[in-house]
Amino acid sequence: MAGGHELFERRRALGLSQQDIADALEVERSTVGRWEGGKNSPALHLRPRLAKLLKITQSELAIMLARCTSNQPAAQRPDLAENDDMALYRRDLLRVFSLAAALLALPAHDLADLDDADDLDGYALLNSRLWQTFTLTSAKATMRAVVEEQLRVLTAQLSQSRGPSAHQRLCALAGDLFQLAGEIHFDASDYTTAAHCYALAAEASKAASAYDQWACALTRHAFISVYERNFANAEPMLDAAAGLARRGDSQLSTRYWVAAVQAETFAGQGNLAACQRALDRAEGVLALHGPVHNGGWLRFDGSRLAEERGTCFATLGRLDLAESALTDALQQNLSPRRRAGVLSDLAVIGARRRDPDQVLIHAAPVLQQARTTKSGVVSSKLRGLQPHLTPMLANTKIAQLNAGIDDLVGSSRNR
Template sequence: MVARRRHRLIQRRKMLGFSQEQLAHQIGVERSTVVRWESGEREPRPWQRPRLADVLEVSLEEVDELLAAQVNEEPEAERLDFAMRNPAAVDLVTVAHLAQRVQQLNAQYDAAPSASLLADAGHCHSQVTLLRGFAPNGRIRRELCVSTAESAILMGQLVWDASQRRDHAVSVQYFDQAISAAREIRDPILEAHAQLRKGFVALYGTKTPKEGLRLCNETAIVGRAGSNVLSGLGFLHVGEAYAMLGERHDCERALGAAEESFARIHNDDEALHMFSPTQFDRLAGSCYLFLGVNDKAEQILTRSARSLVRWKKSQSIVLSNLTLAYIRQGKLEEACGTLHEAIDLIAETRGGGGLNTAFTAGREMSPWRHEPWVQEISDRLFALMTT
């Protein structure tokens, strides 16, 4: 008899964010065992099923459903199409498929131009929100609330980036939608993440550091309930808000609180995927740049820029900030080389944060606008703007 893949089991694993290896580690088996379970070649042993249920956050009866042979398994697209026509009939398999799609789009965010993701992300978000509106209370609605919050946060980021950080109102609407969905299911992690993104709009978009200070402080408070990562990120941006206001003492106090939160991070932190060891330096460098301590900003940002190869949008912001630190110290040759690096990354990713900061650096080079090297940079920035 030909073994049939257990698509429901696969979708449940993916919906919870586990790779086959991670699921195997949680249960205490080899990855090859999970592969055989999912391919339909083997059954979990009776003593393994309770642990499988715990890890997948389902009952033992639901484990049986996940393992059941699916002789007439419909293609995912057909199941989703049926659910969109009959939203009250949505099932966990379709919910898992949409959750996986949201995760895939999120994974593309840092490497792809935001405008190129908008159509797919918007379509996915509209599907999730429609189904959530019809879903009864229970597991299906909870999972759809999670996907609504995650896809709304992504849409807020994409809209803001694609508008070169000009469309503040629509971005905030998406973040508010995420906060509402997170509060419905009492998820402090998603709520704090959306709150943090609203803080970014206040700090870098509307340029209202006092409002950014309030929002990021709320992030730190809400994040404490479940994540040292988010609490630390909140404090980091509280420090940046104080730096924008010229308050060095309060800024450094907030940076210290961020360090303390990061020091308490454990591997089970639900927001661990949002943490990078480079984040502290990245924001601390930005803080000292705002405070006018340019030599210290240069030292920190140089260290951060070389550690951000995987995060191209973030690296473009750091390199643009480093350019500003060089310009303000009169190090024009270094500034020129760093800004060219930033422009290379921005041309690839179209990151709104890097683009805005690079334009700021370009404007600060205007005293030397008749120099050939400045004219070359101006031409490259103009090309970015026109495309």
């Protein structure tokens, strides 16, 4: 059910007219109609009063509005806007980033108090649901509008914290959601915005003294350099993340995920021994018991180890070891994006062996997924395959595959 329809139903259940809401909030009746029609959302300063009128908490109102945003037509969603609209959207997003950075730098006692406490559990629940949806959806870009709408809500709440405890929890919630926003932009290959998101996630997590969350924000930030094959930049950030993880919860898998990403960094630098040691450290996750991750900013449970080993060995040129690990990974219940990564690595192995059949078997479904989902991560894997195709372009089908990747890359740059 769309959030706008929920606002309509809630108002009707309370016996209020659109004019009643408009008069109380000092807006036009047509403005209330646009909220209920899902065409736009109430300004942040109006939301506390609107929540009181509807006799719900601000977090419940935020959940309604977030669902409304996610059901907007494509033409109204800022994530799909183009040209001048995209420039305005980016400027607005950077404004939110700047405001959030300033609020995170303020101590809690310098902030205004609220008369009524916000239901922080509601915001936490929405964050969790957004991560779940992100994990399950193949077209990650469709999540952008609803996540960034919720970021605006949390940023506004940061300026109204009742005191140190509530402020600290809001910082943790903001750090959580900034990581999700970064993941969405990373998937779209918008690495600059993703880096901004991860930097703010780290700052918010620091303010919350949430060491595991802070370590994960740094790890995600470092992963941008890993993807761009700038391993020298990734290494010190991962070292810092490892240090933070040691100060975190020893029952969580944070330190083992950091080790897995460090292994990729060492592989990229051609350091087999260091890569193997990092992979062995990452195996320590298998000795943990209980809930070792939260399904949101931390999702590492050891199920990715075969993929990690395969990727590292492929990078190091140990093709037999890589193929064995990646074939094992395919036997697991992988998400579409993870499966695409494994298939891309197997296609690279086929290309390095000059085996066109192996390339085509593994790369064709990846290309189809990239076309369907518009995932920048999947497209990036295909671009990584292209240099290995060059010696095989005399093969007609390989040439067609290469042309398909060119078309995909060209269309993504024009979006």
